[in-house]
Amino acid sequence: MKLHDMRKEFGSQLDEELELPESPFETFQLWFQEARKLYRDDANCFVLSTATAQGTPSSRVVLLKDFNEKGLSFFTNYTSVKAKNIQENPQVSCLFYWSTLEKQIRIKAKAKILSKKDSETYFHERPRNSQIAAWASKQSRQIESKRELVKQFLDYKEEFKEKEKIPYPEFWGGYLLVPEEFEFWQGGLYRLHDRIVYTKKEGSKSWQQSRLSP
Numbered sequence: 273m274k275l276h277d278m279r280k281e282f283g284s285q286l287d288e289e290l291e292l293p294e295s296p297f298e299t300f301q302l303w304f305q306e307a308r309k310l311y312r313d314d315a316n317c318f319v320l321s322t323a324t325a326q327g328t329p330s331s332r333v334v335l336l337k338d339f340n341e342k343g344l345s346f347f348t349n350y351t352s353v354k355a356k357n358i359q360e361n362p363q364v365s366c367l368f369y370w371s372t373l374e375k376q377i378r379i380k381a382k383a384k385i386l387s388k389k390d391s392e393t394y395f396h397e398r399p400r401n402s403q404i405a406a407w408a409s410k411q412s413r414q415i416e417s418k419r420e421l422v423k424q425f426l427d428y429k430e431e432f433k434e435k436e437k438i439p440y441p442e443f444w445g446g447y448l449l450v451p452e453e454f455e456f457w458q459g460g461l462y463r464l465h466d467r468i469v470y471t472k473k474e475g476s477k478s479w480q481q482s483r484l485s486p
């Protein structure tokens with residue numbers, strides 16, 4: 273399958289220059305708000321890349337559930353492949369791409385386990401069936417059939433039927449991804465894209481902006 277003729281044009285003006293706020297967190301908020309208007313409940317999908325201690329990478333989509341100056345949060349199963357990777361190598365990469373906006377955000381971050389209290393609070397905010405599904409799924413482990421998974425789900429549903437509150441599974445929870453570098457990419461005419469990187473000065477809390485060639 274040759275795809276040479278697939279070609280999307282970006283941008284509209286040659287001299288359009290992207291100017292961004294001093295804080296990468298403010299820029300993220302602005303871009304995310306714009307994406308949310310357009311993509312609604314898909315705006316918070318991002319690709320999370322992790323790697324083993326030996327450096328073997330793997331990527332998957334997860335959902336952003338909180339963002340502030342401390343970092344980005346998402347939730348998962350602590351026995352999954354990504355969780356095992358994070359345990360041996362906390363360096364991760366996050367990637368957001370909103371095609372219609374011609375925007376990409378790349379964030380290098382260090383992952384930390386969220387407090388049990390925060391994970392438990394969010395767990396109970398989820399729909400009851402999603403909470404039960406978290407019990408039923410031994411994420412990333414091989415299973416015989418979909419039927420086996422559904423049976424697990426129905427068994428837990430039965431087990432918890434008298435309980436008003438589903439117990440919190442200790443193997444499920446969140447991570448806080450603490451940003452170390454941000455890159456904001458805006459599509460430009462003739463592939464002359466804007467790329468603005470924010471790095472942290474050594475030992476300082478302030479961020480420095482620089483522009484990269486596309």
Ligand SMILES: Cc1cc2nc3c(=O)[nH]c(=O)nc-3n(C[C@H](O)[C@H](O)[C@H](O)COP(=O)(O)O)c2cc1C
Nearest residue numbers: 317332333334335346347348349352353354355412
């Ligand atoms: C739109 C979308 C949203 C997803 N959100 C999450 C999520 O928030 N947490 C999660 O653990 N997996 C989520 N997944 C599933 C992951 O992509 C992945 O299949 C799963 O976490 C297992 O990954 P691992 O084996 O690399 O750990 C999502 C998948 C899609 C397509």
